[in-house]
Amino acid sequence: IAGITQAPTSQILAAGRRMTLRCTQDMRHNAMYWYRQDLGLGLRLIHYSNTAGTTGKGEVPDGYSVSRANTDDFPLTLASAVPSQTSVYFCASSDGVAGEYNEQFFGPGTRLTVL
Amino acid sequence: GQNIDQPTEMTATEGAIVQINCTYQTSGFNGLFWYQQHAGEAPTFLSYNVLDGLEEKGRFSSFLSRSKGYSYLLLKELQMKDSASYLCAVSNSNYQLIWGAGTKLIIKP
Numbered sequence: 001i002a003g004i005t006q007a008p009t010s011q012i013l014a015a016g017r018r019m020t021l022r023c024t025q026d027m028r029h030n031a032m033y034w035y036r037q038d039l040g041l042g043l044r045l046i047h048y049s050n051t052a053g054t055t056g057k058g059e060v061p062d063g064y065s066v067s068r069a070n071t072d073d074f075p076l077t078l079a080s081a082v083p084s085q086t087s088v089y090f091c092a093s094s095d096g097v098a099g100e101y102n103e104q105f106f107g108p109g110t111r112l113t114v115l
Numbered sequence: 116g117q118n119i120d121q122p123t124e125m126t127a128t129e130g131a132i133v134q135i136n137c138t139y140q141t142s143g144f145n146g147l148f149w150y151q152q153h154a155g156e157a158p159t160f161l162s163y164n165v166l167d168g169l170e171e172k173g174r175f176s177s178f179l180s181r182s183k184g185y186s187y188l189l190l191k192e193l194q195m196k197d198s199a200s201y202l203c204a205v206s207n208s209n210y211q212l213i214w215g216a217g218t219k220l221i222i223k224p
């Protein structure tokens with residue numbers, strides 16, 4: 001593994017189904033982030049984690065949950081998917097935490113369609 | 116509220132120079148980032164400014180004026196591979212990145 005990987009690459013999901021998007025990084029970065037990217041809008045932060053064992057809510061957290069059991073993995077779960085969650089989801093990581101320069105490195109993204 | 120404004124789309128000619136502007140209003144300021152994103156790919160880091168002035172990195176330069184809430188990305192000697200979206204993002208008082216919608220740059224031969 002080099003950098004950040006995400007799985008699946010793409011997924012079509014029926015509304016009401018539960019779905020977990022996976023994210024793994026091998027850079028030993030402290031902080032990790034989940035964003036969604038929709039046409040005409042900037043990246044919007046869903047949840048973040050400054051270090052293993054802690055998580056926080058971003059700008060658009062409703063309908064999503066995360067966990068950070070270890071440094072490398074940061075899965076994003078949609079408990080009951082709705083069509084408005086159709087989007088491209090990017091996982092990112094950075095070496096710094098609050099108070100430090102925090103260039104973020106991005107995974108390749110997961111394209112999710114909820115029907 | 117917090118917002119980042121950038122033009123939606125720009126067109127330029129191969130070999131020319133283009134300037135992409137970004138204005139911002141955020142709760143606090145801890146630096147401004149520019150990222151490049153090719154269609155269907157992930158954003159990749161281009162530059163970071165935290166102090167006023169110009170940062171030059173090869174063909175790309177980025178300028179910041181904190182008093183004006185303004186930045187620009189300057190791309191010189193444009194190449195076809197520069198066709199991409201350019202994202203402006205500001206680190207706010209909580210050190211979270213607030214992102215603009217991006218500027219799609221089209222390069223014509």
